[in-house]
Amino acid sequence: MQMSQGVEWALHTCLNLSWLPPDQAVPTGKLAAFYELPAAYLNKQLQALVRAGILSSQPGPRGGFRLARAPEDITLLDVVLAIEGPDEAFVCNQILRHGPGGRPEVDYRQTCLLARGMRRADIAWRRELAAQTLAEIREDVERHFPETPRNTRARFAGQ
Template sequence: MKYSKATNYALHSIAFLGLLPSGKSVGVKPLAELQKVSPTYLSKVLTTLVKAGLISSATGVKGGYKLMKQVQDISFWDVIQAVEGQNPLFQCGLESHAHENENCFIQSVMNDAERKMEEHLQSQTIEQVLEKIDRRASAFLQSEAG
């Protein structure tokens, strides 16, 4: 199983935004610089997070991105779903007269594993990882914040 690069950048961006002082925002360029990614690509990822209601964006001198929720209220699962969508990871593709897709015994095992992973990711918040983030990132973002 592999999550997209967009999910990687989304999780890191949300965490970096969580380091900002309350009410402050930061532009896409500093976030892209921290992650060594194109600002154009990251802008697309951030737009997805805006549409999901996790962050907001504003234009102008004091513009940029900021969190819409408190870090303790944003789970890893929230961010993953915003980027990856809600489709199951595994879908039984076996269809025959002897096998009904709805009763696939392999699908039930995979669904159970996916539920357990979802529960774990729902229990992990952005707040929990902020303590582990390199403080140089925090200082850099705060210097760039508007």
């Protein structure tokens, strides 16, 4: 099991956008050049973020992507779910239905205690991701690396 690397791209890109003025749109090319990523593929991830309501897009000259809402209202879980989809990692295929005494009308995704145990872990994972907003991460970065905001703005302002 391995998460798509698009998650990493999306997280860093959203964090970079959080340092820019809210009305500044950045096109895919500049966002990709920041980390030397393939622009067309990054664009695909950004589309998913737009569909999730995390980014807003604008076509044409002076167009690009910007944050659709405040960094305080964007959690790590929001970004991860936008890229990876809403389904949880462990999917219960209800093999108990094919076992001895299996009833077709029972929803074993709810009753199976193993599925419930896996769900408990998934909930803990989501709770931890939902507890971290983009604004908090940004503050942490500014505390540890004070020059990052200025460098980021300069990189996107240049040209």
